[in-house]
Amino acid sequence: MQTTQYVLSKSTTHLTPDRWVLFLWDVLNVWLIGMFIYLIHNLRRREAYTWMYTTPAVLPYGFYLSWIVNSILNMAWLFLYDKDFCVCHRKMVPTLLITALQAISNCVIIMFSCCGLVVYGAWLHKYHNNDLWLIRILVQNGVALYATWWAVATFLHLTVVLDHQTPIPKTDAAIMVLVLLQLGLIGWFVIENWYLDKHVRYILTVYPVVILVLAASVANPATPGTHIDIMSAVILAITSVIFIVRIIMVLWKHKNKPLYGEEELRSPVDIARTQKLIFM
Numbered sequence: 001m002q003t004t005q006y007v008l009s010k011s012t013t014h015l016t017p018d019r020w021v022l023f024l025w026d027v028l029n030v031w032l033i034g035m036f037i038y039l040i041h042n043l044r045r046r047e048a049y050t051w052m053y054t055t056p057a058v059l060p061y062g063f064y065l066s067w068i069v070n071s072i073l074n075m076a077w078l079f080l081y082d083k084d085f086c087v088c089h090r091k092m093v094p095t096l097l098i099t100a101l102q103a104i105s106n107c108v109i110i111m112f113s114c115c116g117l118v119v120y121g122a123w124l125h126k127y128h129n130n131d132l133w134l135i136r137i138l139v140q141n142g143v144a145l146y147a148t149w150w151a152v153a154t155f156l157h158l159t160v161v162l163d164h165q166t167p168i169p170k171t172d173a174a175i176m177v178l179v180l181l182q183l184g185l186i187g188w189f190v191i192e193n194w195y196l197d198k199h200v201r202y203i204l205t206v207y208p209v210v211i212l213v214l215a216a217s218v219a220n221p222a223t224p225g226t227h228i229d230i231m232s233a234v235i236l237a238i239t240s241v242i243f244i245v246r247i248i249m250v251l252w253k254h255k256n257k258p259l260y261g262e263e264e265l266r267s268p269v270d271i272a273r274t275q276k277l278i279f280m
Helices: 004-010 019-044 061-082 089-127 129-165 170-194 206-219 227-256 268-272
Strands: none
Touching: 019 129, 019 206, 061 089, 089 129, 129 170, 129 206, 170 206, 170 227, 206 227
16 A cells, blocks of 8 residues: 555655645544534434434435545545556546546535535524534535645646646646636635625635645745745735635624524425425
8 A cells, every 4th residue: 555655755746745734634534524423423313303314404315425426536546546546657647537526526515515504504593503503514614624635636636747747847837736726716715705605604624724735835845945935835825814814704794694584484394395306
């Protein structure tokens, strides 16, 4: 079995992060274990209507189907990783595709969890507020942390592919990827605050992952010291500012623009009857 440190050493680029950032895997595992403990615990809970995991089905069929697909992709990625395919020139593109699909599948998982809260969030807010916050913290932020990690890994793999399979100079490849990363972060900041606010307001784990990876990239003594480090440091500073602004905006909206009012609520059973099967 190849170690993560070994693969990092075999595929060093101008953006390769220092090894200490791999502690994020431990954070991810602990967070996701907490999420699964909560989901399994819900299997034995009943509400006035029926079992809690069925009515209301805050996390619908689509959530679990997407997680199954994500797990299959994860196994495929581990196979490529173990066989050293991610540093084999002929296998770099398949590894990049699997990594990107991992990030996309995690985004789909988040989408289904957000759809569930849009439908049942007001009911949970009134009758099961603790569950509402547990879903936000353990499920949505946990999966967002996971998705961001894979998204960043996709950018890093893209740098490896550009370095080894295109005539683009390594410095230019790193600059290109950093620009794409920065544009993605700014675009996400705009979307989450002005277009998807009611869906993703309390998802806050995107920026810390990027901040840590960029910090590890700048701090990595194995990468050549160039102006890429300066560019990475600038993007790191911008991302940190964006994160602070994001926290302030969430706190202000939480106090002044709550998502749920005191409107009359329908029962989860009545709501479920109007949902498509994949959202049930």
